[in-house]
Amino acid sequence: MDIAESLLWSHQALVSLKVPHALIGGMALSEYGYARGTQDVDWLIPEESVSAVFQHFTNEGFQVFHQSADVLQFTGKAEIDFLIARRPISRAMLQNAKYSAPLQLPVVQAEDLIGLKIQAYAGNPKRKHKELADIQELIENQPDLDEKKLKFYADHFHEWPTIEALLIKKDQS
Secondary structure (H helix, E strand, O other): OOHHHHHHHHHHHHHHOOOOOEEEHHHHHHHHOOOOOOOOEEEEEEHHHHHHHHHHHHHOOOEEEEEOOOEEEEEOOOOEEEEEEOOHHHHHHHHOOEEEOOOOEEEOOHHHHHHHHHHHHHHOHHHHHHHHHHHHHHHHHOOOOOHHHHHHHHHHOOOHHHHHHHHHHHHHO
16 A cells, blocks of 8 residues: 555545644645655544554554554555544544645644644654654744744743744745
8 A cells, every 4th residue: 555545545544534733744745735755644533432443453454663652653555653542632633633624634734734844853853853854844934923922832842942943934935
């Protein structure tokens, strides 16, 4: 299954399971005018849906690559990862996701995607350059970002000076 097929297949599976979900990660960038190659599909799902998703995907021949309280990653037919919305912040991201007309599926808001990217590199510094490049593209492609929301996310990981510098750079362009 190629990446486009895995995106559509996993979305349809989540719809059939009645699992609230929103696209995150590299594939979600295209909603905001930035296409980047990626190897997997990333979804945000609520904690209470993990069991149903686990059962369905393993029944369909996927193998669990990694599972924790925050993440469920599958491999096999395709690479499909689920970030588990357990906390109020991630639950709000899921609730506030918008339906993308071009993609025909739900996608987290640009500010929330930036917040997840900050979290990704804060948790794994090896990802910092890639995530910051994505954040910079999002900032440059989205003129009406809620800077207060960005500051909230960045402050949570002590990264406001980094994100503020990207915002200033955009304003100087």
